[in-house]
Amino acid sequence: MSQAHTLPQGGFKQWWLKWRFHLNILLILIPLGFMPKYFADASLFRGDSGLGANVVQGLQVGRWTLDLAELRDEAPRADGPAGDFKAFNAALCNTCAEGVKAIYLRIGKPRSLRAAGSIFFGPPSRMGTNLPIPPRTRPDADIWVTIEGWDGKMYQASVPLAKASPATAAWLEKQGGNK
Amino acid sequence: MLDRTFYAEDRLMAQQPKKKSKSKLWFLVHSWLALPIWFFVLIVCFTGMLAVVSQEIVWLANPDVRASKPDDAGERLSFQQVYEAMQKAEPDTSVRFISQPDGSHFALQASVTRADGTSALLYVNPYTGAIQGQRPDFDFEAFTRALHGWWLVPFTNGYSWGWYLVSLLGLPMLASLVTGLVVYKKFWRGFFKPVRTGHGSRIFWGDVHRLAGVWSIWFIAVISITGTWFLIQAILGDNHVTISTEPIVPVIAREQVPQTADGSPAPRIDLDEAARIATQTIPGLDVTFISLPATAYSHMSMGGRGWYPLMYQTAEVNPYTRNVDSQFLLSDRSTLEFVTESMRPLHTGDFGGLAIKLIWFFFGLVLTLMVLSGLLIWTKRTAHATAAALKRAERPARAKPARETTLEAQP
Numbered sequence: 001m002s003q004a005h006t007l008p009q010g011g012f013k014q015w016w017l018k019w020r021f022h023l024n025i026l027l028i029l030i031p032l033g034f035m036p037k038y039f040a041d042a043s044l045f046r047g048d049s050g051l052g053a054n055v056v057q058g059l060q061v062g063r064w065t066l067d068l069a070e071l072r073d074e075a076p077r078a079d080g081p082a083g084d085f086k087a088f089n090a091a092l093c094n095t096c097a098e099g100v101k102a103i104y105l106r107i108g109k110p111r112s113l114r115a116a117g118s119i120f121f122g123p124p125s126r127m128g129t130n131l132p133i134p135p136r137t138r139p140d141a142d143i144w145v146t147i148e149g150w151d152g153k154m155y156q157a158s159v160p161l162a163k164a165s166p167a168t169a170a171w172l173e174k175q176g177g178n179k
Numbered sequence: 180m181l182d183r184t185f186y187a188e189d190r191l192m193a194q195q196p197k198k199k200s201k202s203k204l205w206f207l208v209h210s211w212l213a214l215p216i217w218f219f220v221l222i223v224c225f226t227g228m229l230a231v232v233s234q235e236i237v238w239l240a241n242p243d244v245r246a247s248k249p250d251d252a253g254e255r256l257s258f259q260q261v262y263e264a265m266q267k268a269e270p271d272t273s274v275r276f277i278s279q280p281d282g283s284h285f286a287l288q289a290s291v292t293r294a295d296g297t298s299a300l301l302y303v304n305p306y307t308g309a310i311q312g313q314r315p316d317f318d319f320e321a322f323t324r325a326l327h328g329w330w331l332v333p334f335t336n337g338y339s340w341g342w343y344l345v346s347l348l349g350l351p352m353l354a355s356l357v358t359g360l361v362v363y364k365k366f367w368r369g370f371f372k373p374v375r376t377g378h379g380s381r382i383f384w385g386d387v388h389r390l391a392g393v394w395s396i397w398f399i400a401v402i403s404i405t406g407t408w409f410l411i412q413a414i415l416g417d418n419h420v421t422i423s424t425e426p427i428v429p430v431i432a433r434e435q436v437p438q439t440a441d442g443s444p445a446p447r448i449d450l451d452e453a454a455r456i457a458t459q460t461i462p463g464l465d466v467t468f469i470s471l472p473a474t475a476y477s478h479m480s481m482g483g484r485g486w487y488p489l490m491y492q493t494a495e496v497n498p499y500t501r502n503v504d505s506q507f508l509l510s511d512r513s514t515l516e517f518v519t520e521s522m523r524p525l526h527t528g529d530f531g532g533l534a535i536k537l538i539w540f541f542f543g544l545v546l547t548l549m550v551l552s553g554l555l556i557w558t559k560r561t562a563h564a565t566a567a568a569l570k571r572a573e574r575p576a577r578a579k580p581a582r583e584t585t586l587e588a589q590p
Binding site: 021022024025027028030031034035037038041042043045046047048050051077078080081091099101102114119120121122123124125126149150151152 | 214215216217218219222273275292293294295296297298299316318321322325326330331332333335336341344419430433436438439442443444445473474475476477
């Protein structure tokens, strides 16, 4: 047990015994390594990096034109028992938010406004929503944008999910409807 | 491998032969708690110390953040007046949220989204409504807090593992406190013991470590317990266990949002009216922040500190029906929530203005020095011990030189 008996004469061993507890300085590499990601995320949330990934530009919904993008080019994120979610952003063209009461996103065509999907939060120039992705969704499904006008009418358009979020389609493909 | 050489300060221990071996063990535990991760602990303490006063540092560095009162200015503007002033200055900008930071010397902060889709936090003068500037891309406050709180490791699925890494330190810190007090005999007599100089640096740093330690007992207890709470919070969160009694506010019912004949947005009450309704309905509600509805079916949310300054009270006002649809007050909290919700402010020291923050900052500095002095003591002791061991290894035939102040621990 005693160091006196086991202490080796070798230079490296001695160095090791003296300096091993300073090795934790290397833990500083963790925040240093994540720093670019930290600043990239900050820029993403500020909107400085654009609307998101795989932007679907100029989607015509009724008389409005909308851009749709997934926040990140990645598979849905699990949120415990609530299921898997995919964050999408949307923006209406600068001067054309007039008459829009609410915008919704849903996988599959909504039959009524009451089931239009998840509502987009935020000002028209950058809105966001968290779309639930049931694991049994078909990878070739469409996602539907529904605009509810202040006039009470409903306007719709769709995009293939595989176009709006290739990573989600790939993830669904992998799930294979097994879950 | 746990054998270390002990020095004079432990003579007290030596005078109590019965307790000797136990004390030695505690001493070893104490010495080893932070040592293998000393640099990590040091940086976490240091960044925590900075994070406590990060808002004040920004205030000193950036005039935009200050609530300078112009000579001809009267009262502070109301939320609606500020909102209108901002809309006038930047008509294409959507205001999402306005808040008054704790302390009237801070400018108002407003979260906005611009027409190009970028968002920003604007600093607004509370007397004139003038937009003084916006938060720079490098946000010192957020950065120090992220570095201190989760080592910059991103949150991808639940809590970041960096959060676990940092909050786990609460346990060795608590153990350091307990073992430190066990080892330091009659520590309650140590509050006014002068630091000995002229006896070498190890004695000096030992005295500094003990003096700083006894004065910091309360602070180390607060920081380590609240730090451990952050660990528990993450474990609960990642296992989807909630102890919150906060009501989940449903969206405003479709029927309550009026239809308009001409397709224009339904009229909503203004911010001041919403705040007035809320404070009238809920006595004692202080409104220091207010958020505009995020959808056509959303409430105006507002709130502020309650009589118990560690917790906030909030209310949700329906902008169409003028009804307070939901509220979460101090009286709605369970006893458990009083404890758990107090943890964060107790950790950050942001519940009583500048004075409390400065106390937290000072003891944060002391704690950082405790880690440094602990390390210095350890390296000095280790250097001696290693030298002695080397000597013995070189001359194994000779008898061990007995140092009168040295004890050899053989666990």
